[in-house]
Structure formats: C-alpha cells, structure tokens
Amino acid sequence: MGLSFANPAALWALLGLPAVLLIHFLQVKARPREISTLFLLDMLPEESRRGAVLTRLRNSAQLWCHLLAVLLLTLLLSQPRWTRPESVQSIVIVLDDTANMAAFREETLTQTRSEMRRLSGAAARSEWRIMTSDPGAPHLYSGEDLSAALAALDAHRPLLGLHDPAPALARARELAGPEGLVLWVTAHPPEAPPAGAEVLGIGAPADNAGFTGLRVERNPEGGHDWVASLLHRGEGEVTRHLQVQIDEQPPRAPSPVTLPPGKVVTLRGELPGGSRRGVLRLDSDRLEIDDVMPFVVPQPKILTYSLNELSEAQREWPERVMAVAPHVRPAAADAPAGLVWRAFSGDDPHAEDNGIFFYAGEERGTPGTVIAEDHPLVRDLSWGPFLGFTHPGFTTRPGDRVLVWSGDTPLVVLREGAGRRQLILLFRPERGNAERLPAVLLTLHRFLERLREAQVQYEARAFDARERLHLAVPAGAGELRIRHTPLQGEPREFTHPPGAPLYAPETPGFLEITRGDTPLLDAAIQFTDTAATDLSQADSQALPERVRLEQQERNSHAEMLTPLWFALLLLALLGGWLWK
C-alpha cells in the first residue's frame, strides 16, 4: 500500500521543525526575579549573557516535545491515506485541438505532465487515455505506463479551427466510466466545466498577429493581384516583416508591415504574369500557423450555357440571371453547352440534357401557400412571398424531388439521374414576382454552382485546412494521384480512390490532384479561422485540488492510527508546556 496525503500542502508545516529549532536557539526573554541567595549561584556557570540574540541549543525535553508536536501536527494536517493495492483509476485526457493551443505548447506539456504525475499517485494503477478534441483523430496513448503516456503528449499537434469539443468529451466520458476522470486541457477554459469533465486551463492572454485571409483578384491591367488581410490582436502597434515568394522564385526581401491593434489591415501586391502560386510569410510570433498564407492564382471551372432554345422574349430573364452568375459563359456555337435553358408549355419538359426549364404555357392553377422543402438548393431561402400561379398538370417522375410547393402542387422540381441535372420551374417567370424574388435567383445560382462543381474540369483555387473537397471525377476513372506540399516539411504523394471522401490537409501548403496525366486540381490550403488564432481570451485554470482528493479518496483509505497520533500530539503539547 502506498502512502499519499489528502492535503500535501500541509507538509509545508514541516518548516515548523527549523522554526522550533530557531526559537530554541533564540534567547528567551528573561523574567526578572529578585532573590536573596544570588551569591549561592556564583559557583555555577552563567548560562547566558544579556543582549545575545542566539544561545546554544539545549537538549531539553521541551525541545523534543515541540519537535514531536510539529511532526505529529504535520502528519495530522496532511491527512495521510493508504492507497488500496487493488485500486485502478481511469483517466482520460482530452487535449484541445484548436490551433491556438500551439501557442501554449510548452505550458500544455509541462502542466499536463505535472497533473498526470500528481494524479498517478491517487491509485495503485492508472489507466491512461490521451486523445484530442478531434473526434476523428486516433488516441495519442492508451495504457498504464505513465512514462509512455507522458511521452505521448509530444505528439499533440493542434491544427483545428474553432470547434465544439462536446463530442470528444462525451466519448471520453464513456471511456472513463462512471468512476473515471475526464480532464479537458484547453487554453480557453469555459466558465463552467463541461458536464462530466474537469478543466485544466493552460493559457494566458497574449498578443497575436497573422493572416486572416487572402484572395487573388484581377487588376485593371488584366493581371492578378494578391490581396491579403492581416489582423493584430493585442496592445499597441506592432511591426512585422512580410516576405513574398512566387512560384519557385527566391523569396523577396522582407518588408516591414505596421499593424495597429484590433484592426484588419489589407495588403495588396501584384503577381508577375504567368504566376501560378505563391506564399506570404510573416516573421514568426507565438502562434505560427497564421503567419503563413499560401495561395494559387485561381482558375475556376467555367459552366457554359445556351439560350438557343428560347425565343427572344423568353431570353430576357435568363440573360439577366446568367449575367450575374459567376464563372459562366455562353457556349460556343459548335460546342455542347453545360446548361441549356428551355421553356415548355406541356405537362413535362421532356428533355435529356442539363438545364433550367421554366413553364411558358397557360396558367391554370390556383395560387396556394408556398412552402420550401429542406434541400440544399432552397435551404434558408424565403420562398413564402412568391406570388404566381403554378402548373397543376405537372406529374413528378420517380427520382424527382419537389423543392418548393404551392399548396399541394409542385412549384420547383429538381430532376437528377442518368447523367443529367434539371431544375424545372413550374411557373411563368415574367408573371407574378418571380423575377424580383431573391429566393428564385439564389436557387438558380445554387443550381448553377452545383452543375459547375459536378463538371469534370481542371480547377485552381484555395481551400481551408481540412475542408471537404468535392472533386468531380468521371465515372470509371482510375485512382487519383495526390501530391501534398506542406510549407514546412517534405512533399508527400499518395493515391486516393475516386469515390472516397477527400479532405484538404490539416497544414497550410499546396495540393495537386491528377488522374493519369490529366490535372484536376491545384489548391492552396489555407488556415483562415481567425477565431482559432485569437489568444486575447486565453486563460489559465488550475485543476482543483478537489479532483485529486476525490480520486485519492476513491482509491484509498484513511490512516487508522489518527486518534493515536492526535493523542500523542496532545501529550507532546502538554509535555512541552510542563517541561519548561
């Protein structure tokens, strides 16, 4: 059975030992006493001299009583407990994976290890599980070896944006069991600890300056400019140095950038003609992940469309819609269009190509209450104000998805399948308020974007770290070859099955995806979660002593001889008083 103390702070009382010795070394203030027999003491040596602060230590019973009393008092105050030999405690440590934790890496390692060592003494055996708040990430350690668990903390690389730790904490709670301890290590301790978890706050408010985003846009000369936004969260102005590297060219000389506190500063620079990619770097500060910003010169997919199937009068509205839609252009006369606008007057458009089909026949229906379904194309759009008649003769086919209803009659239908995507508008756009209703225009643009994304075409653009990549790959194609070039470290190449979900890497850098010899994607992976790089609200929070005491109490029993020590303490105090 191991000995532990429920109140180890009481061991400071051992300082009473030297204090008692010092007191006994001190000259006790002499009490004056008038006597008539002083001459009888002349033959005895004088014990102490007036004015001396210290005197020799006397080996007296009183001294030993005082020392014993200090020892016993320390023993009683420290509340010794004996750990049960069969006791096992389960401790799950959940490390916050938010990127701002990287700014407190040393604190995280030091304080977490310190708490782990303290907690390890609360039971004969400890089962350690170390995981991060990323529910999909593997555990850093699982086992009973404290040294290995402490070493496993080194592998923690926080890279996520702001996220909800609740799923990870809930999983940790399950793993720990009803008697176990879940320790949530974060730089932003919440005001109230999460349910079933204890909090160890390891942060401290700190300044941080970094990129909040970057875009590449065309300049009036027809070239490209990079436009970067930077934000300094902190006290007072700060001057950083910005370095730009384009493609494989040597980096340019750093230029100073002055950032006022709390304001977003936008910087712009021209890219040389033919540039494909580049990196902006700020000199490092406490948090490095937002000090680099890779970019690529964007090359979006272009969706071609055709209005040839419409009459002159019917083209007016589609032309207005397509004029404000991004990344679309009319198809060449001899080339197939990615999207065809059609008008139909029968019960069904009966078309086989991708397109937007709107009703142009006679209005026969009765306007009813307009309700939108829960679908990405119409989600959060306000179709309620729509005024107009629907086409009551339309009959949905298997696979059709009604997006908007007018009473019990379909108003907007999505038809997908057999390699086609069609949006069927069962109303006459020029009637009612369809041309002025934002929900109509936004639904159309969402549909256009969906068509554009599904188009198999080379694309260059930026993604956020860990963002889902929706890559259009022709059916039956071979494996994708992926080359990831992080800004720090060696490039990595690997293959990926075309149908499997694909996510952007965690670290900023570049990503190239090819299939065979055909390039599909050039991407810059950026970290732009500004909330995750805010260190101004970081705080520390010690693990309450109560946690260790509860673990200890659960796995140990109190010292049986406490009444005896108490009685001895009383005797020692009494003896110290009597043996003056």
Next chain:
Amino acid sequence: MPKTPPQLDWPEPERFRELRRDARAAAGHLRLCLQQRNWRGAIGNWSGAGTGSSIDFQDHRPYLPGDDPRYIDWAAYARSGSYIMKLYREEVSPAIDLILDLSRSMTWEPVKRDRLFGLAAFCLESAAALGARPRMSGISGGKVHMFDPALLAGNAWPVPEFAPVEGPPRLEALPLQSGALRILISDLLYDQAPADLVRHLSTGKGRVALLAPFLQQEAEPDWRGNLELIDCETGVSRRQRVDPALLANYRQAYDRHFDQWREACRRYNARFARVPCEPSLVDSLGLDAFQKGVVEAWA
C-alpha cells in the same frame, strides 16, 4: 550596574501590634533557654559565674580579713579549728545582646520581615519574663542602630536612620556586653566565612545563639526557565536559565552553606537554629529552635 538599594523596609504600627501579640503568646509557652551556664550581670534570678547570696552552695575557702563573718562555716570550724568560709553561688540578671540583621534580605520579603520582628519581640518578651536585661541593636553592614529600651515597649519601634547596606554585618562596629547572651537574628545569607562572625560574637565570654529565619522559597525555589535573577541587596543581576539540574546544584549549595554555619557554631559552642517564616511564630520556634535548645518550654 547595581541598583541602588531602597530604604529600609519597616512594618506598619498595626503590624507591629500583631507581631507583639503573637510574640507574647509564644513567650507564654516558650522562653529563651538560660539554664545551661552561669551568667554575669546585675543581681537577679539566674546563677551567676561568681559567688553570691543565693542558697546554692558553691565552695569552701579559708577566711580572709574583710570577709563577711555571716558566711563562716561554723561546723567546719568545729571540725578543723580554722575559719572556713562557706561560699554560695551568686544570682544575677543575665545580659542579653539582641542583634537584628537589618540587611535588605531580611526586610524585603514581608513574611521574613515579620518573622524577624516577631522573633525580636519574642526575645524581648521572654527576656522580660526571665528577668534578663536585653539590649537590642540593629545592624546592616557597618551601620549600627542601638534601640532605646524605653521605646521598645511600644508598638512602633523607631526606624533606624540608615539605608540597608550590602554585605555581611560587621560586628566589630557593635558594642557587645561581656558575658551576655548574644542572640543574632539573621538569615545568614551572605558570602562570608561563618567562623569569623561566630568567633566575634563569642568573644568576651559571650554566649551565642543564632536564629536564622528562612523562607521555603529560598530553600526550595520554584524558579524555572530563563530568569534574570536580581540580588535584592546589591541589585546585581544575573541571567540564568534554570532547569532541574541547576536547581539541584542550588539546593546543594544552599545546604552546604548552612552546614558551614552549623559547623562554625558547633566549634564555638554556639547554638544555631533555623526558623521557618511561613508557620506561626510559636510553631516555628517549636521546631529547630526548640530541638537545638535555643528556646525551651516553661516548666
């Protein structure tokens, strides 16, 4: 730096009355022991050292011209045909020198001071009852004060006009009566060879009795811990941590000190008795003083 000793402490008249009352009561049970020898002095009731007119036969000697013919032993003349004088022991009134040690160690503690004056009053009462002629003096160092016998009958003894002086009493400054009983009432707490003082007291055919009042606190002090011990006479202080070992050493020194006084008294045939201060006067006299023959019970 020694402290300046304070003025002589002296009992209040009321306290004197109480002490005199206690002394009279004690003198009703006990008296000074004058039986053991022949005294010199004026005519009185106690057998003197010379010849006198008492009824106690002392000796014969041839008749010399001028002798009182009334003391011719005619029976001896009938047997021897010579005038033989029959001598009788003279009866005298013994002289008593009562010497009070007025050093501060005797007067500083009220209990001890009471015992000093109580013993003095007892001696005076007892002397009066025995027909002796007391003469009382107080001494402190070399300062001597002779008390006026006429004033001793009252309840307020005159205060000597000197401050207590440190050191043992210097008896050479004190006029002693030849052949007197010399009673010294002193605590004897001074660092002096006892023999010198006893020898000086016993000069001139004096008979010496020492009554040494003592406090239990002096014999068994309750000192403990770190003390600044201050001599009540000289004001000299001494820092001393008192533990049981030191107390044991002190008690040995205290006992040894009075052993030396006993030895000196034995050598000079003086009587020595220690008188505790805490019991009543009659009780305290009934202890060592009675056993050592300084006082005796009335027959």
